[in-house]
Amino acid sequence: MTRIIKNRAVVEDSWSVLRLAEGETADTIALPQGPVLVPLSVWTTRKSALLAASSPAAPVGVWLAAGEGPEGLVDDLARLPVIAVDFPKFTDGRGYSAARLLRERYNFQGEIRAIGDVLPDQLFLMARCGIDAFALRADKDADKALALFDTFKTPYQAAVDQPQPLFRRRAA
Amino acid sequence: MYRYDQYDHALVQERVAQFRDQVRRWKAGELSDDEFRPLRLQNGLYIQRHAPMFRVAVPYGMLSSAQLRRLAKIARDYDKGYAHFTTRHNLQYNWIPVERVPDALAELAEVEMHAIQTSGNCIRNVTTDQFAGVAADEILDPRPLCELLRQWSTFHPEFAFLPRKFKIAVNGALEDRALTWFHDIGLHIRKNEAGEVGFRVIVGGGLGRTPIRGQVVREFLHWQDILTYNEAILRVYNRYGRRDNAYKARIKILVQALGVEKFAEQVEAEWAHLKGGPATLTQAEYDRVAAFFNPPAYVQLPAIDEGFVQAQAELPAFARWVERNVRPHRVPGYASVTLSLKKPGTAPGDVTDQQMERVADLADRYSFGEVRVTHEQNLVLADVRQDELQALWEDAKAVSLATPNIGLITDMICCPGGDFCDLANAKSIPIANAIQAKFEDLDYLYDIGDIELNISGCMNSCGHHHVGHIGVLGVDKGNEEWYQITLGGRQGNNALLGKVIGPSFPADEVAGVVEKLIQVYLENRHEEELFIDTLDRLGVEPFKTRIYGDRLKGKNAA
Ligand code: HEM
Ligand code: SF4
Numbered sequence: 001m002t003r004i005i006k007n008r009a010v011v012e013d014s015w016s017v018l019r020l021a022e023g024e025t026a027d028t029i030a031l032p033q034g035p036v037l038v039p040l041s042v043w044t045t046r047k048s049a050l051l052a053a054s055s056p057a058a059p060v061g062v063w064l065a066a067g068e069g070p071e072g073l074v075d076d077l078a079r080l081p082v083i084a085v086d087f088p089k090f091t092d093g094r095g096y097s098a099a100r101l102l103r104e105r106y107n108f109q110g111e112i113r114a115i116g117d118v119l120p121d122q123l124f125l126m127a128r129c130g131i132d133a134f135a136l137r138a139d140k141d142a143d144k145a146l147a148l149f150d151t152f153k154t155p156y157q158a159a160v161d162q163p164q165p166l167f168r169r170r171a172a
Numbered sequence: 173m174y175r176y177d178q179y180d181h182a183l184v185q186e187r188v189a190q191f192r193d194q195v196r197r198w199k200a201g202e203l204s205d206d207e208f209r210p211l212r213l214q215n216g217l218y219i220q221r222h223a224p225m226f227r228v229a230v231p232y233g234m235l236s237s238a239q240l241r242r243l244a245k246i247a248r249d250y251d252k253g254y255a256h257f258t259t260r261h262n263l264q265y266n267w268i269p270v271e272r273v274p275d276a277l278a279e280l281a282e283v284e285m286h287a288i289q290t291s292g293n294c295i296r297n298v299t300t301d302q303f304a305g306v307a308a309d310e311i312l313d314p315r316p317l318c319e320l321l322r323q324w325s326t327f328h329p330e331f332a333f334l335p336r337k338f339k340i341a342v343n344g345a346l347e348d349r350a351l352t353w354f355h356d357i358g359l360h361i362r363k364n365e366a367g368e369v370g371f372r373v374i375v376g377g378g379l380g381r382t383p384i385r386g387q388v389v390r391e392f393l394h395w396q397d398i399l400t401y402n403e404a405i406l407r408v409y410n411r412y413g414r415r416d417n418a419y420k421a422r423i424k425i426l427v428q429a430l431g432v433e434k435f436a437e438q439v440e441a442e443w444a445h446l447k448g449g450p451a452t453l454t455q456a457e458y459d460r461v462a463a464f465f466n467p468p469a470y471v472q473l474p475a476i477d478e479g480f481v482q483a484q485a486e487l488p489a490f491a492r493w494v495e496r497n498v499r500p501h502r503v504p505g506y507a508s509v510t511l512s513l514k515k516p517g518t519a520p521g522d523v524t525d526q527q528m529e530r531v532a533d534l535a536d537r538y539s540f541g542e543v544r545v546t547h548e549q550n551l552v553l554a555d556v557r558q559d560e561l562q563a564l565w566e567d568a569k570a571v572s573l574a575t576p577n578i579g580l581i582t583d584m585i586c587c588p589g590g591d592f593c594d595l596a597n598a599k600s601i602p603i604a605n606a607i608q609a610k611f612e613d614l615d616y617l618y619d620i621g622d623i624e625l626n627i628s629g630c631m632n633s634c635g636h637h638h639v640g641h642i643g644v645l646g647v648d649k650g651n652e653e654w655y656q657i658t659l660g661g662r663q664g665n666n667a668l669l670g671k672v673i674g675p676s677f678p679a680d681e682v683a684g685v686v687e688k689l690i691q692v693y694l695e696n697r698h699e700e701e702l703f704i705d706t707l708d709r710l711g712v713e714p715f716k717t718r719i720y721g722d723r724l725k726g727k728n729a730a
Binding site: 069090091092093094096097098100105117121122124125128132135144151152153154155156157158159163164165167168170 | 177179182183185186190194203207209211293320324325326327328329330331332333334399407410411415449450451453454457460642
């Protein structure tokens with residue numbers, strides 16, 4: 001069990017993340033017991049086996065690497081309770097676009113989880129892009145981080161958390 | 173000028189609190205240097221040669237006198253009494269300790285200013301024409317749209333960690349005065365056949381070590397679609413721009429790699445989903461913002477003021493200043509004045525706290541309390557009465573801001589270079605001063621006429637050397653400071669990159685080389701021909717021959 005932030009609260013969490021090590025390939029890697037997040041490549045090559053092994057108690061989700069978009073998952077969204085977006089470095093911003101697309105274009109209703117180099121100072125931005133669960137990097141304090149969701153109360157842009165931009169809501 | 177409402181105020185105040193907390197956590201060891209770096213950069217804080225360099229945004233170049241006084245106060249209370257105006261409507265301080273920056277930000281917030289996204293791999297300060305709203309050739313005042321872009325880009329949640337920095341420039345006039353061809357996005361305001369306002373959208377320009385002219389991605393985009401279209405461009409860039417090599421990470425590299433047609437296709441495909449969405453601008457919002465930029469309370473004046481004409485006849489020095497530093501205005505009886513920050517012997521673009529305060533006074537007295545910052549690193553009082561020009565000139569002279577050299581060779585663009593910047597290959601300010609010293613004689617200077625000379629201390633090109641008629645670039649040669657010369661660059665509608673003329677020169681030769689280039693021009697020009705036109709007519713050969721005459725025979729070639 002690890003502690004993650006989910007819907008702005010710190011909770012215990014049992015999902016593991018499968019990462020392919022050097023030399024391991026998607027079609028041969030042993031599939032772990034759920035709850036597990038698997039790489040997109042494993043999902044695409046082993047979908048039926050993964051679905052057969054999954055159950056409400058041992059669900060399967062997918063994580064998207066930084067260069068991967070949600071396009072390859074469009075037909076599977078209803079079957080995935082969790083899609084994770086990986087941030088290999090917190091300065092790599094591709095995951096923000098992936099999350100927004102999942103929510104706004106593909107109407108994904110499940111959990112979107114930030115994994116990888118997830119740091120407190122980016123929570124505000126990530127949340128605006130539709131990410132609602134955060135597996136902070138292990139050395140960061142989740143309880144302290146909660147306050148940072150409220151860094152800015154009324155930002156300007158339309159985003160997932162507030163589909164109307166401020167200029168459409170600004171009282172004259 | 174735009175004034176903050178409760179939302180704008182809250183956002184900059186929350187920004188101050190956020191940064192104060194980040195500095196605290198960094199000091200306490202909760203944020204590592206690597207974690208803190210992008211956060212401080214997004215507040216304009218670089219760690220430089222002497223101390224952090226702190227960059228304050230002057231959105232689209234507009235300053236009120238109250239803001240300028242505050243900038244002066246910060247220079248005095250937090251720094252050493254001076255600051256530097258850059259080529260992108262920013263003001264830089266050189267000596268403010270990191271720990272004091274939150275307080276400086278709080279002082280800025282009080283006057284509706286900030287340092288948000290003045291550095292870092294995010295959408296930077298939007299820049300435009302310093303004569304916006306008063307230029308005779310204007311199609312539409314770009315400032316309301318710039319303000320809408322400022323708000324849209326401020327803390328944009330999706331685009332805070334782009335592959336690299338992202339700069340947007342908007343031009344609203346027939347002549348491009350915002351270097352739009354050399355920005356990540358350049359926007360030209362225009363009207364279509366139906367008379368609707370929109371933009372020509374140019375993407376993929378940039379200077380730096382791989383200078384590239386931008387390319388047109390769309391000839392006409394309705395103004396209401398600008399935010400959604402920008403989001404489409406930024407999303408394509410955020411997803412597919414290179415992140416493996418910082419030198420190849422700008423959008424210009426992506427546009428080059430895909431080809432502009434393919435890039436445009438991807439943008440259009442993305443935009444098809446966003447078009448017409450909630451981020452589509454509304455007329456009501458445009459009107460709300462545009463009202464802040466309504467013309468000031470001009471009075472009715474004769475088109476030509478007799479006293480003004482007479483003063484020029486009587487005072488040659490005043491006439492000179494008028495010729496170089498004063499521009500005609502849309503409104504009869506008014507003029508726009510450029511205050512030169514290029515007094516020979518000073519660092520181009522630098523101002524002292526006292527000068528800033530005096531300019532604020534001048535703005536209050538003569539120009540409705542507003543000042544503009546130019547990308548050529550000067551200040552503009554845009555709305556001055558003709559019959560007050562002489563008084564303004566006297567006042568400006570008293571604070572060394574009336575050097576009559578706008579557009580002349582001593583009015584050069586120059587980055588801080590090796591005196592302040594860690595990335596520099598070479599110093600740039602002493603080179604600027606050496607060139608200025610060569611052209612001190614005013615008759616000589618005037619005889620040479622319009623010419624643009626730009627100096628950068630390294631290939632990052634902060635001093636725009638690529639687009640100077642004469643460009644000077646600091647290079648590192650065996651640990652010595654040398655300088656490469658380019659010719660033929662230019663800004664404007666036909667913006668072009670200059671070409672390197674040959675091997676570089678040591679510091680003490682640069683001013684002499686520039687002088688020889690000028691001699692070739694003076695000897696060969698036709699009547700009324702400007703330097704750049706003579707250069708275009710003759711090509712670079714005669715210039716090269718004069719410079720390298722001896723060297724090309726084998727001596728000192730490098
Ligand atoms: C002293 C601290 C400064 C540092 C460390 C710095 C750093 C840089 C770097 C690394 C680049 C290249 C970016 C790229 O090619 O992707 C750059 C470009 C630029 N900087 Fe600076 N700069 C500084 C000051 C300035 C100043 C004082 C000005 C204005 C006078 C300025 C204006 C610009 C401009 C116009 C560019 C070119 C933009 C482009 O590539 O399209 N910078 N700067
Ligand atoms: S051009 Fe180079 S030396 Fe000059 S300010 Fe930019 S980074 Fe520094």
